Amino acid sequence: MTDKMDEDKPVVVKKVKKATMGQPSASEDSASKYPDMALCQKIHRLTTKQTLAFSKDEQQAVFDKIAKELENPSLYKHVVEMAGSDVCGALTLLTDTQLAEMETKNKTTLEELEAKVEEAKESAGDMEVMDARVEVARFAAKSLSETDALAAYGKLIDLPKISSGKKIDALMETSRVASFYGDTKKSDEYIDKAHKLATEGSGGDWDRRNRLKVYRALSNLLARDMKGAASLLVDCIATFSCNEICSYQDFIVYTILSNLLHIPRPLLKEKIIDGPEILSVASEIPVVIQLTQSLYDCDYKAYLHAMVELEGILFADRYLFPHAAFWMRELHILAYKQFLDAYQSVTLAAMAKSFGVSTDFIDYHASRFIAAGRLSAKIDKFGGVIVTNRPDLKNAQYRDMIQKGDLLLNRIQKLARVVDV
Structure with missing residues (x-):
């Protein structure tokens, strides 16, 4: 209820949007909600046997979300199979009949959406066709299988008059679909295509390039390129706008851990320990903060204790596990x-x-x-x-130069023999 300071001059109360971590952007706001990468983290915890304790209610909530919000029978069956009877036996799950009914409903919905695409081709313009294709792709990412979703996005990306900016967005969403199902090779391929478009084409604006850095960094984490991930992640601390791929809290954890292994002590203090963005979420990640601070303070006993607690965090995260x-x-x-x-x-x-x-x-x-x-x-x-x-650094450099010189001479001799023949 709005209070009044006096009867003649009512106070106008403006609605203030709740602040979010990172810089909000049009691209982030328009990014597809699905696939839900937060759900992907929960599925990881549910289906791996070495993670932190996951309560029965939390386990049930994962299946309920897939069934009621996503209405995705393909994903539902996949998670049941991955979780195994020891987990699923204690939960209330959908029957085969209910899953079949859901598949029929999704098939009908897909046919209706494809009909909209055909209608747009006949009676509307290129923009309407693209919008209809986006609707099909996002429905597939939400409620259909990985194969169906990738195929639907493939049709969107292959549209002849799609702008490079929209194509980059579609490629990033496609990479999320592949990543959601653990297909890192395909995910990397789509990120590579998006990066090429962003650097060579006209659609690679500041926001998209920054979001692609985070996508690339997470891909590097999975590939165990920690040094490559570290440099990309630390560059994006102040400009993070990728809540569709990971939470800001998880992003900071990845940034701290990867940079802990690679940046020198003075930069660790400047960019990590005293970084204002990191301090803003420090209370939410106490174990990682304790690990970093104790290393900087040379408190090795506290450091090892933090490492013991960190192990559970590593197991519970799909990128670190x-x-x-x-x-x-x-x-x-x-x-x-x-x-x-x-x-x-x-x-x-x-x-x-x-x-x-x-x-x-x-x-x-x-x-x-x-x-x-x-x-x-x-x-x-x-x-x-x-x-x-x-x-001795100089001796080490000298030995390295001698070894490389010997290798070069051997190659020249082999080449000379080939030329003589």
Whole structure:
């Protein structure tokens, strides 16, 4: 109810739109709601056996959303199969008859939408045809199978008079469909096509290029190109507008973890720890913030505790889960490197005390990392000491130049023999 300051001068109350993280954009507002990538995260948690506890009500809510909101029998069957009887046995699921009825209803709806396309071709213009094709594609992404959705978007992309901007939007939506179903190869192909259009054509405006950076970064995460993902993600912190592909909170988690492995300590403080955008959501991601802050503060005991809690987050996220073991190993190595950089030699007991673990734990992990060439050190088992062995940069460069020179000479000699023949 609107209050009045006095009877003669009523106060006009303006509706204020709730602020959202990132920069809102027309492209984001017009992006398709489906496929729902937040639902995809929940399906991941439901169908993988090593994730965080997922309550029965949350499990049931996933199936109810697929059945009632999406009305997607194909996806419903797929999730039932992936979840298995141990999960589905305790839930209330649709019968085969109900799923068949849903398929019939979707078939009728699809025929009606295709009829609108034909009608637009006969009695309207190119814009109306494109709008009708968009409606078909988005319905397919919501309620039909992956194959049907990709085919529907293919028809939209192949329209002869579609603008490059709309084509980029369609390609991004298509990549989301492929990503939703775990088809990373196809998803990457569509992102590549969209990127080519954005850089070479006239439809690659500022907003679309920034959104494509996030799409590419998430693709890099799945491909374990963490360095490539890190640079793209940190560039988009202040301009994030891709809520259709991931939440801002998840985006910040990906940004922090990927950059933790690659950026130097001063930049970690500037861009991550003191970054205003990151501070704005710090209370929602306490484990990741604690991990970062404890590493910067050299509080290795707190760092390892944060790593233990982080493991559950890695398993629960579809982008981080495939490489969970990689993340845990690299975060371990990161802490060991930082600790050893401060010493020429240090006892195993002192290092174990700093990390809050046993000497056997340090001995086991450090020896593995040293043997793999990930730590420049050696362990004096008799003396119980780790001795750092920092390589001479100039000597290393010299050896690298000699090796490359030998390789080049060998290739020249082979080429000379071929030419003589």
